[in-house]
Amino acid sequence: MVYMDSTLVINQLNKDWSCSSEKMNAYYAEIRKLEGKFYGIEYHHVVRDQNQLANHLSMLGSSHTVIPPGVFIQDLQAPSIKEDKEVEEVLLAEQLVLAVLLPVADWREQFIKYLISAEVPADKTKTERLVHQSKLYMLVDDSLMRKSAKEGILQKCIT
Template structure:
């Protein structure tokens, strides 16, 4: 499975490409209809792909992404430093238990072109070619409460 997230002025989207051992392909586009960061789009792509794999009853999966940050975090080589990224990592941990074998590998962007093209179709809300599954996501997969401001805004008293 190859995954990628895209963020541009038109919006955010993800692309997921499954390639079976026989070379058969399944292509998915996810349109993110909420404000997302680039890392959030990458995580949404990975989670979406893992969920699809579970519904297809795939038990062994190699997942390839070109975001070094995401791959390092899900492989536990780097810590998730922001609360939202930690919530995404936790969601990945829950999905990992559905597989007998699951590996995450970083690939150069040039080796991830197909899922990159799919993610851009999602982010630009472009017409998707026949044979590609499309889904819109209205809100993030994970919920994180907004952090309170570090200092309350003080309003001077008048009088």
């Protein structure tokens, strides 16, 4: 069961509306690929007024206010999906040259470096954010773990 407050996305996934942009088509195609990994899937619309927590988080994300403790934010530096034209360009480039794959930066590295050696970024704002957020993390057997705010449960952090 998938619950979402976006009428547009829910209606597109339920095939009530068609996708009007290439970017939405790319996301739609990716979701359709993932559907095969489930026994069944249903998409349901939730009115934003009936989901105050999600509405509050979306407002935090769209405004540049101070993030409250216990809320983890990960900024995406690039779209999480490639449009059809981008995919075609990549395939063409792979046919012409042999690409060297570079490892993707792991979001956990900054926390691990800070917890081990107090290494911080040069940017003052990023340093303050790291110091504030790192209070929720700890290392256990060389694995980064996140402490839940109320229950004290440790959650393993993965890429």
